[in-house]
Amino acid sequence: MxxxxxxxxxxxxxxxxxxxxxxxxxxxxxxxxxxxxxxxxxxxxxxxxxxxxxxxxxxxxxxxxxxxxxxxxxxxxxxxxxxxxxxxxxxxxxxVGIVFQNPVLLAWRTILRNVMMPAEVRRLDRAAHLARARALLATAGLSDFENKYPWQLSGGMQQRAAICRALVHDPxxxxxxxxxxxxxxxxxxxxxxxxxxxxxxxxxxxxxxxxxxxxxxxxxxxxxxxxxxxxxxxxxxxxxxxxxxxxxxxxxxxxxxxxxxxxxxxxxxxxxxxxxxxxxxxx
Ligand SMILES: Nc1ncnc2c1ncn2[C@@H]1O[C@H](COP(=O)(O)OP(=O)(O)O)[C@@H](O)[C@H]1O
Ligand SMILES: [Mg+2]
CATH class of the missing domain: 3.40.50.300 (P-loop containing nucleotide triphosphate hydrolases)
Structure with missing residues (x-):
């Protein structure tokens, strides 16, 4: 050993x-x-x-x-x-960013607007965080889906979006x-x-x-x-x-x-x- x-x-x-x-x-x-x-x-x-x-x-x-x-x-x-x-x-x-088992995305918000939530809640600079959200979505392979709604994505894609959301405010x-x-x-x-x-x-x-x-x-x-x-x-x-x-x-x-x-x-x-x-x- x-x-x-x-x-x-x-x-x-x-x-x-x-x-x-x-x-x-x-x-x-x-x-x-x-x-x-x-x-x-x-x-x-x-x-x-x-x-x-x-x-x-x-x-x-x-x-x-x-x-x-x-x-x-x-x-x-x-x-x-x-x-x-x-x-x-x-x-x-x-x-702090949190990811739960269930992606808990808001059904009435697009993927991009879901990812922006932590920045909105914390009233962080919108333009800077919009750029950051888009960059995160790009790395997660979700660029083409930023204007889609959660139900239009597979479970794995939704969870990737939830991870982007947990990272958007750079915790x-x-x-x-x-x-x-x-x-x-x-x-x-x-x-x-x-x-x-x-x-x-x-x-x-x-x-x-x-x-x-x-x-x-x-x-x-x-x-x-x-x-x-x-x-x-x-x-x-x-x-x-x-x-x-x-x-x-x-x-x-x-x-x-x-x-x-x-x-x-x-x-x-x-x-x-x-x-x-x-x-x-x-x-
Ligand atoms: N809000 C709550 N009220 C009462 N009991 C709870 C509550 N949340 C969790 N528990 C109990 O506490 C214990 C630990 O729960 P939890 O932390 O969710 O366990 P795990 O995530 O390891 O499965 C469980 O017995 C659960 O039933
Ligand atoms: Mg548990």
Whole structure:
């Protein structure tokens, strides 16, 4: 195992090798419902570095979306806090872009006007952002569709437009909640390559929630594995595969070994197995 670029850092080891952009500290969430309290996230610590790509995988209902919404300032924690660039998140920050599983484009707006939404809401310079929206649509292969309506586009095209929308105001941080879950396998692979390119070219910090372990390994610098609800961090894996990565690499032994280790946390049927001992280094 000595050359394998794998490292497992356990609970309570939030470290990143880069300058820190996001600090998540003792972050916990319990939803209060009519039927009682639903503890969804146990106190969780994690740092994300500037320009880092972090993927989060975990069983359904373990609190992944809750984590993302807390980082996005869309909901408030029960305890603990998130800081972005040193500032506590108490409402949705301006320099964050969000992509959900469903593209949630507005049916009565053209693709271009959908992509312009974040710039409009923030009252940013119209001409400059119109140019930026068109450039993003061009890279996404959607130039010919800017005046079409969402229903005139395929699911993959709509999701590409949603990614353009998340980037139009040039946010420092992009949060993605299972953005490719509804796409067919081929489109998903293309979107993975496209997202890798965007990350490479823009240096944005990206937090991606995904159901797909290969997708997490393919894209991320680190993969965070969450345990059953109320979710906590079960393990964090460094993905030291060189970039740019190719889809073909998914078959290589290092990739396959890492995917297998991560998959090993979930058996049988989504059950979380005990991970390696705290602070274990598998390299
Ligand atoms: N608004 C809410 N009110 C009450 N419970 C919620 C709410 N949102 C999520 N939950 C519960 O919190 C848990 C975690 O949800 P979620 O973060 O959506 O999980 P995941 O994204 O990992 O599937 C689930 O048990 C879910 O039912
Ligand atoms: Mg979710």
């Amino acid at each position: 000595s050359n394998a670029p794998l490292r497992v850092v356990h609970d309570g080891a939030p470290a990143t090798a880069r300058p820190v952009l996001i600090e998540i500290r003792a972050l916990a969430k319990t939803y209060r419902t009519q039927d009682g309290a639903v503890p969804s996230l146990r106190p969780l610590d994690l740092d994300l570095g500037e320009g880092e790509f972090v993927a989060v995988v975990g069983p359904s209902g373990c609190g992944k979306s809750t984590l993302l919404k807390l980082v996005a300032g869309l909901i408030r924690p029960t305890s603990g806090e998130v800081r972005i660039g040193g500032r506590p998140v108490v409402e949705p920050p301006d320099d 420092r941080l992009v949060l993605m909640d299972e953005p490719f879950g509804a796409l067919d396998a081929l489109t998903r692979e293309r979107m993975n390559l496209e997202l890798q390119r965007i990350h490479h070219e823009t240096g944005k910090t990206i937090l991606l929630i995904t159901h797909s372990i290969p997708e997490a390994v393919f894209l991320a610098d680190r993969v965070v594995v969450m345990s059953e609800r109320p979710g906590a961090i079960a393990a964090i894996y460094d993905v030291a595969l060189p970039r740019p990565r190719t889809i073909d690499q998914m078959g290589n032994p290092v990739f396959a070994d890492l995917a297998r280790r991560i998959r090993g946390h979930f058996y049988p049927q989504g059950q979380l197995a005990p991970g390696p001992s705290p602070q274990a280094h598998l390299d």
